[in-house]
Amino acid sequence: MxxxxxxxxxxxxxxxxxxxxxxxxxxxxxxxxxxxxxxxxxxxxxxxxxxxxxxxxxxxxxxxxxxxxxxxxRGNDGESSLMISECSSEVSRLVRDLTEMQGKLSESEFMLKAIEDSHSTKVSKLEVQIGELERDLGKTASSFLKEKKARKTKSSKVRRLQRRIESGEGSTNRGVEEAKDALRVELQTRLAKISNFLGSLECIRSMDLALATVNGGMAVVQALQGETPSSVQIEEATLSACKGDLGAVDGSFDLILADLKSECFLPTCSEDPEGQDPVVRENRGGAAPSLDEAMGEGEV
Known part of the structure; x- marks a missing residue:
């Protein structure tokens, strides 16, 4: 047994x-x-x-x-069988635990593999995006360099144009100033000549007054011819000599008047009125008075 x-x-x-x-x-x-x-x-x-x-x-x-x-x-079969049953139950429990741990391990491995796959997919996508960004960055950098070069070229052109404009303005201003100075000198010269001619006209006017006085004297002499014939003849000779002198003076008067009119004719200037002489600015906006009118005003 x-x-x-x-x-x-x-x-x-x-x-x-x-x-x-x-x-x-x-x-x-x-x-x-x-x-x-x-x-x-x-x-x-x-x-x-x-x-x-x-x-x-x-x-x-x-x-x-x-x-x-x-x-x-053990001393008997009951205790040994109990011990065996306990050991078998412990073994079965451990087997179940091991099976559960293996299932969890397989699940963990599956999850880890899925995570690795997703990570690898994300990494590949990120690498593609990084490549695209690098290409875009290269294009942007090249376009930026081209734009910078174009701006430098435009700025240099603008500076050259500004220098040309400034030099042209300087030469134009110098030409205008020189023209103004020349016109001012010419105007002063002509004004001096006109003043000389006016002095000559004053002399002629005084001579005219003397001639009128002589004519009056001749009238008086003619009235007194009956009383002193010899003195009347002397006065007539003197008056005839004065008339000859006055005739010569009249010829010179015509010449002086022609010269005065030619000197009073000034060339027109198309420049800015800021540089004109004060005399020209005063006469601007109305016609200059003729020499005859000036003479008439002087006589009045």
């Missing part, structure tokens, strides 16, 4: 061992046949050794360490 119980316990241990996956950390190790024979021959006959070995979850063969050996010795 003891041999049948031992066989039953051995079959239970083998079933537990068969249900345990390979490489498990809680795989029970059965004792070899020699140890069974020794156990059956020894006293008490119901003694059996059950060894639980914890090993790493790998495919390496399990080596039974002698220092971690647990010896379970």
């Amino acid at each position: 003891s041999s049948s119980q031992s066989d039953k316990r051995g079959s239970d241990a083998e079933m537990d061992a068969s249900t345990q996956p390979s490489g498990s950390s809680t795989t029970p190790i059965l004792v070899d046949g020699k140890e069974k024979a020794t156990e059956s021959m020894s006293s008490p006959p119901d003694r059996k050794e059950i060894v639980l070995i914890l090993c790493a979850p790998s495919a390496t063969p399990v080596v039974k360490p002698k220092d971690r050996k647990r010896r379970c010795t």
Whole structure:
């Protein structure tokens, strides 16, 4: 009967061992046949050794360490069967835990792979975007350099044009000033000539007054001809001489008048009236009075 119980316990241990996956950390190790024979021959006959070995979850063969050996010795079959059932329940629990851990590990690996795939996809997209941004940056930089060169060229052209305009304005201003100075000098010269001619006209006027006085004297002489004939003849000779002189003066008067009219004719100036002489600005807006009118006003 003891041999049948031992066989039953051995079959239970083998079933537990068969249900345990390979490489498990809680795989029970059965004792070899020699140890069974020794156990059956020894006293008490119901003694059996059950060894639980914890090993790493790998495919390496399990080596039974002698220092971690647990010896379970009971005095009867009930206690040994209870111990075996407890061990089998513990083994089944550990198997379930291991299965759950393997499932979680597989899920974690799947999630990690999905995350890696998504990360690789994002990295590829980012690399494409970075390449596009680099191309856009290169285009922008080239266009910026071209625009900068164009602006430099335009600014240099503007500066050259400004220098030309300034030089042209300076030459124009110099020409205008020179023309104004020449006109001013010519006007002053002509005014001097006109003043000389006016002096000559004053002399002629005084001569005219003297001639009128002579004519009056001749009238008086003619009235007194009956009284002193010799003196009348002398006065007539004197008056005739004065008339000759006055005739010569009249000829010179015509020449002076013609010269005065020619000098009074001034050339028109199309420049800005700011540089004109004050005399020209006063006569601007109305016709200059003729020499005859001026003479008439002087006589009045």
